[in-house]
């Protein structure tokens with residue numbers, strides 16, 4: 051019987067354990083926390099957004115896109131959904147393409163994975179921190195803080211560095227670097243951004259739909275659309291989280307990073323000029339600030355007028371000249387918010403960067419310099435957008451490694 055050591059009991063490791071144990075391997079999962087799958091329980095706000103209806107390469111980030119594509123070739127959301135259906139999880143598709151278990155419970159995903167590998171005789175050893183992986187002949191010695199294990203094959207599924215309390219603390223990177231593997235720079239992604247925007251206190255808690263453009267040294271680098279959330283520290287919400295990986299990278303490169311919010315992305319500046327001009331005439335009995343109620347979220351009105359350089363909020367709207375109307379439009383269509391930093395690893399959903407894809411075989415996930423050592427999930431130099439892309443990557447790299455680590459070659 052092939053002895054397979056799964057190092058890390060997260061999403062990727064558990065998927066690997068299911069496949070390897072089904073293939074007849076003697077599987078042992080080593081996990082540093084007191085139980086497996088702690089992070090999985092927190093995913094999708096406890097509902098586990100486990101894949102996406104449309105798995106598109108443009109939703110993934112890696113320093114080697116060709117190899118990323120090879121890793122994910124022939125792997126669709128259908129295959130992920132099929133894998134979970136076999137375990138009893140029926141998919142629920144939301145209107146944006148996110149896929150959840152029909153039960154809307156992350157715990158049900160965890161339960162079916164565990165049940166399956168335990169049914170095939172896999173063992174879980176929790177509460178032990180892996181300290182070293184030592185190649186011995188063609189096999190491996192894995193040393194933890196409490197014990198030493200010997201395996202014929204090992205799957206390194208130790209995750210990234212994000213959200214340490216849910217397990218991954220970056221120790222996998224150190225172990226892989228110690229074995230001689232090359233890593234790209236790691237940084238937190240899908241993380242909230244800090245800002246010195248002076249109106250944050252008054253806007254705290256507000257959610258507004260906007261088209262968000264990200265600039266580094268005044269060059270447009272990316273954009274996204276959705277609900278932006280203002281907080282006392284800065285900004286978050288789906289489009290901000292989506293852009294955060296690129297923003298963090300640019301900040302680390304020493305660039306000046308800012309976002310520009312367009313609250314009327316479907317209306318041109320000239321059309322908006324007509325709309326505001328008509329409005330200011332029709333609502334001439336109101337104050338300037340009140341004339342904007344119903345068009346702009348009420349809490350945004352004063353900050354936007356201040357940013358436009360207009361301090362007399364109670365003047366009649368008919369007093370607005372062309373230059374002032376265009377100054378308001380500039381703020382409505384390109385409100386400037388400097389990004390001064392980002393939240394810490396503890397608060398990030400994923401890790402960008404990691405073990406380079408050039409260091410593994412994309413067909414099998416086997417490491418290039420060590421036969422019988424496989425690397426899967428977030429520890430690799432790949433991350434995805436919010437929407438199920440990260441778990442999709444974790445499961446499927448785990449499934450591949452689980453298969454290739456457990457067959458006679």
Ligand SMILES: Cc1cc2nc3c(=O)[nH]c(=O)nc-3n(C[C@H](O)[C@H](O)[C@H](O)COP(=O)(O)OP(=O)(O)OC[C@H]3O[C@@H](n4cnc5c(N)ncnc54)[C@H](O)[C@@H]3O)c2cc1C
Pocket residue numbers: 057058059060061062063080081082083086087088089090092093094095098099100101178179180181207208209210212213216217218219220221222398399400426427428429437438439440441442444
């Ligand atoms: C709050 C939150 C919500 C998320 N929601 C979603 C979502 O809805 N959809 C989505 O696609 N993605 C989501 N993600 C991202 C997703 O959870 C991860 O990308 C995915 O879990 C990575 O799987 P993994 O197995 O590679 O790593 P992990 O799930 O991090 O598992 C690694 C495991 O290895 C263990 N380990 C690490 N080091 C050691 C060591 N030295 N010794 C022993 N054990 C060790 C850890 O304890 C952990 O259990 C979310 C992340 C967070 C933090």
